[in-house]
Amino acid sequence: MNKKHDSLNKILVRLFNDVLKIEEKSLCTGDFSDLTITEYHTIENIGSHRERTMSETAKALKITSGTLTTGIDNLVKKGYVKRGRSEDDRRKVVITLTESGEKAYKIHEEFHNDLIEHTLSDLEPEQERVLIKALFNVNSYFKEKYKI
Amino acid sequence: MNKKHDSLNKILVRLFNDVLKIEEKSLCTGDFSDLTITEYHTIENIGSHRERTMSETAKALKITSGTLTTGIDNLVKKGYVKRGRSEDDRRKVVITLTESGEKAYKIHEEFHNDLIEHTLSDLEPEQERVLIKALFNVNSYFKEKYKI
DNA sequence: GTATATACTTTGACTATCAAAGCATTCTAA
């Protein structure tokens, strides 16, 4: 691996580690401090779809349905998510956000918007273009190689 | 939020959700399937420094030393890491990789090399330079804003 | 109408994590 690749590797590793920690620190100490970062991501996933079953959500989050069941149990207890049964198929559990859930969803969304705005505001147009292209590369590489 | 920002946001959200899962899937099912992704990252951190104390490693991984202690306990049990005492300061524990540890380090490194190769695949040398600079900017922005 | 498949939950076990208390060693300042 050449020098450029090595330094890029170091930056990427660092950035990925840091962004997750920052997100946690930023979100889990504010208005909804009873939510963990995992719970925020579950809320994000439910909120960004009109209707969502357990198995769809588990698949999207890449966790087993058993794991999601206990996660949703806690979110229901905390008042962010509602469980319901599908009319079409009584086996299916349909989960939706409560009013608090919607508020938490918006907070999470704002964090991401802020992050992007501030990140890009410091970059030259050319830098911004190259950054987006590189991230597209990573994404399509993953998509192809790991079928995500 | 403009179009570019929106597309970057979408890619980032997706990437952050997926990248750890992919790395785990890729690394933790191969030759060293008794290693978790967290253990790979610990090995990566130890291996990329000549000598490493517990507290240096914990700080770099952004975990408490208590957490690292149990992590290193397991890696020692599994035969990937050795504990030793510093000669200079008998309080300090110096951790190093065993031969197996070095092998696992190389496997992890290869995964990252592959990733970087594909990320940079269709960038001009000048664009590579720009990307590295852009990511440095992002990193230092985070560092300043969130004191990480 | 029974066998099979699907959707979800429960159970038992493990890893990763933290805060706080504890132990050993080193440093510091009177």
Add this chain to the structure above:
DNA sequence: TTAGAATGCTTTGATAGTCAAAGTATATAC
């Protein structure tokens, strides 16, 4: 020079997140 503070690490007790596998309820297929 030595008592108290600081440092480096480990232990302890608690919690979240995770999985595999077994269990339950409903739907589908033959």
